[in-house]
Amino acid sequence: MDLIQELGLEVYPQFTEGKKVHHMGGANAKISTYTSSIPSFSPLVLLDFVHFMWRLTQEMELCTRSVFGMEPSQLSFLYFLMYSAAAGGVMRLLEATPGSAQEFRVKGGTQQLSERVAEQLGKENVRLGSAVTAIWQREETVEVKTTMSTITCKAVIVTCPPHMAAQIEYRPALPLERLRLARCMPVGHMTKFIITYPTAFWKQKGFSGEIVAHPSIHCPFGVTFDATSPSGSPALVGFIAGVQACYWNSREMEDRRDAVVSSLVKYLGPEAASYIHYEEKDWAKEEYNGGCPVNVMVPGMLTFYHPGLRKPCGRIYWAGTETATRWCGYLSGAVQSGQRAALEVLADVSPAVLSPSELQEVRADLTRAPSDLSQVWDCNRGSASSSRFLIGLTVMAVTVGGAVFLLKPGLGENCLSRVLAVIQK
Known part of the structure; x- marks a missing residue:
């Protein structure tokens, strides 16, 4: 947001008003709608959800202190969720809420960020069509070999x-x-699609355009949002990701388009069939991306190799959204990582231009490392806390169940057995 303001760009809020569609649990599951931040879960599911959030908070405190070497308050909760496989559904539910990645859109598109920064650098200094093939470090310089030429410099930032x-x-x-x-x-596998319409019929019917669905052989996408332009051109944007992207991208584009449209008809009504244009982007086919939206660490990598993700290698420095300490995987994380890498280079080649606080920040980040990996293997504290929580939950359930049992024996037995079954599960 700071960079957007600095470059004089404008933003407008993501449209989220109205009913949201929630269809999880398979093709035959009930399609529900809601207007709050999360779907209308049953009491037992809410109890499980609260327990999950509590456990995740406990794990975050352990992870941030032992692996990242920082206090939990220094690490974005959503950043931690990026590395939690169990939280995928929660991320989908939170993406368009206030304070999240999808809260605002940039008028004219985010490509303007790159274009205006290039203008400040001087477009003659931005060399396109020059893929880097080799980086050779010398004693005091670095040679960057591209398909077009060789460039000699003092430092290199690889993004x-x-x-x-x-x-x-x-x-x-x-x-x-x-x-x-x-x-x-x-890297992840994702295809993005945008469908334009003559009218924003979903708004007229009281829908926000947000759909969270379980992808299947009938429904390619997992999530959609309203993508109406600032000028009022109605559109919906959605994503085909993961296993479904692998399955559906082996089909013809017309098959994907027809499946997307038929699914939108199912969730939003017959008006979804009368579209103007369907456009899609398979990021796996991009030569210098190979996928989308972000690289993720396989199990064990975060624990033992995370510090090496940003640690300079001689005169080579690393940036890119994967190296961000906040909003990893998002545009904001990419910008933050670029600013951090630039400070690291300046601290090395021209420290006089930095303030004492900036130098201190750079040095603190470069020396940050896991404090004690033995804590990662010590599960006693987490297990004990979890046990105490479950014991308390059991006592509460037995108390409530017993009270109901005394009033209505048949109902009480059924209620208590259900609660205990959930706790045991």
Whole structure:
């Protein structure tokens, strides 16, 4: 947001008013609508949800202190969720809420950020069509070899995704931890589509345009949002991701389009069939991306190799959204990582231009490392806390169930057995 204001761009809020569609649990599950931040869960599901959030908070406190070397308050809760496989559904539910990644949209598109920064640098200094093939470090300089020329400089910032950075030749070779990061951080698989309509019929029918669905062989997408332009051109945007992207991208574009449209008809009504244009983007086909939206660490990598993700290798510095300490995987994280890497280079080649606080910030970040990995393996504290919570929950359930049992024996037995079954599960 700071960069947007600095460059003089405008934003407008993501439209979220109205009913949201929720369809999880398979094709035959009930389609429900809601207007709050989360769907209307049953009391037992809400209890499980609260317990999940509590457990996640406990794990976050352990993870941030032992692995990241910082207090929990310094680490965005949503950033932590990015690394929790169990929280995928929660991320979908929170994406368009206030304070989240989808709260605002940029008028004219986010590509303007790159274009205006390029203007400040001087477009003649931005060399397109020059893929980097090798980075050779000398005693006091670095040689960057591209398909068009060789550039000699004092330092290099590599911002491409880790798996793409691994395709560059480095001399001397990169440290082992950096190579493992590059080879063990697969990128996601996602296709984005936008459908334009003559009218925003979903708004007229009281819908927000937000759909959270369980993808299947009939419904390709997992989530959609309103994408109406600032000028009022109605549109919906959605994403086909993960396994479903692999399945549906092996089909013809017309098959995907027809399946998307028929699913929108199912959720929003017959008006969804009368569209103007369907456009899609399969990021796996991008030569210098290879996927979307972000590289993720396989199990174990976050614990042992996370510090190496940002640690400079000689005169080579690392940026990109995967290296961000806040909003990892998002545009905001990419901007933050670029600012951090720029400070690191200045601290090395021209420290006089930085303030004492900026130098201190750079040095603190470079020296941050896991404080004591033994804490990662010590599960006693978490288990004990979890046990105490479950014991208290059991006592509460037995008390409530007993009271109901005394009033209505048949109902009481049924209620108590259900509660105990959930706790046991």
